[in-house]
Amino acid sequence: MSFDNTKHIADYMKKRILRIAPAYVVVVLACAFALFAMSSLSVTEYFGRPEWRSYVFYNLILSNFKHPDLPGVFSSNFESAVNGSLWTIKLEVMFYCLVPFIVWAVRRLGYRPVLGAIFILSISWQLYFLYFSKMADADLAVRLARQLPGQLAFFGGGAFAYYRMREGKLPPPPWIAAIAVAGYAFAPGIFHTLVAPLCVTLVVYWAAMGVPQLWSAHRTGDFSYGLYLYHFPIAQTLIALGVFTAAPVAGLLAVFALALLASVLSWHLIEKRALKLAHWRSAPPATSK
Numbered sequence: 001m002s003f004d005n006t007k008h009i010a011d012y013m014k015k016r017i018l019r020i021a022p023a024y025v026v027v028v029l030a031c032a033f034a035l036f037a038m039s040s041l042s043v044t045e046y047f048g049r050p051e052w053r054s055y056v057f058y059n060l061i062l063s064n065f066k067h068p069d070l071p072g073v074f075s076s077n078f079e080s081a082v083n084g085s086l087w088t089i090k091l092e093v094m095f096y097c098l099v100p101f102i103v104w105a106v107r108r109l110g111y112r113p114v115l116g117a118i119f120i121l122s123i124s125w126q127l128y129f130l131y132f133s134k135m136a137d138a139d140l141a142v143r144l145a146r147q148l149p150g151q152l153a154f155f156g157g158g159a160f161a162y163y164r165m166r167e168g169k170l171p172p173p174p175w176i177a178a179i180a181v182a183g184y185a186f187a188p189g190i191f192h193t194l195v196a197p198l199c200v201t202l203v204v205y206w207a208a209m210g211v212p213q214l215w216s217a218h219r220t221g222d223f224s225y226g227l228y229l230y231h232f233p234i235a236q237t238l239i240a241l242g243v244f245t246a247a248p249v250a251g252l253l254a255v256f257a258l259a260l261l262a263s264v265l266s267w268h269l270i271e272k273r274a275l276k277l278a279h280w281r282s283a284p285p286a287t288s289k
Helices: 010-039 043-048 050-060 084-109 111-138 139-147 151-168 174-186 189-210 223-240 247-280
Strands: none
Touching: 010 043, 010 050, 010 084, 010 223, 010 247, 050 084, 084 111, 084 151, 084 223, 111 139, 111 151, 111 189, 151 189, 174 189, 223 247
């Protein structure tokens, strides 16, 4: 939709970059500098470790999977990653880069054959590497199965829902969404790989278009990206402080409240201002008569 509503590819890319990058850079640097307070190391050791520089570098280039940990931080937690959600950013940016090519093909061939081919390619990629991992017990193969184009089936599902919506087609009824939830939950083994993108597409399509709107992001602000960025390090911090051990329900409510607060502040202080830049255009040069 963003691409369809943009006249030039350069403007589309600028909008995508300014939507993602500012808050992302803030959360990476904020965690890198602020979480020394949670480290088991001294301040000098913490900032002097090469692991600290690796965390900043790899996360800023969208490679969280290469170095998700900070030195001495959350080492006693079940999961030591500072922000385990950020592995998806790389895939999201790669999806955005593919959008112009997908739209170009759709405009010439139609969305059904193009998105069908994307689905087959994506599932084939996943099945190949998952089969290889079973044969060779290779962890690398499992990780490759999750990379592009392995996740394209989900993105293609979203694109399919968008084109159906643009044609004025109704979303799936609730009973189909319920079957999709059951299919995702109970489909076994490799069959789950086949049906998961279809099930997720049906549930999200129904929820987005078939459920009454609770609030408007245009009026209150779009806090979804902030919730994605901030909830994980907030939860990790509360876990490390023992909040969940002492009071699990209170810890869950605290994560929700703090993540929502961080998201609201991020929207008003960072994201909304960046989006104004994304939609700003310089005045055309004056022409001499």
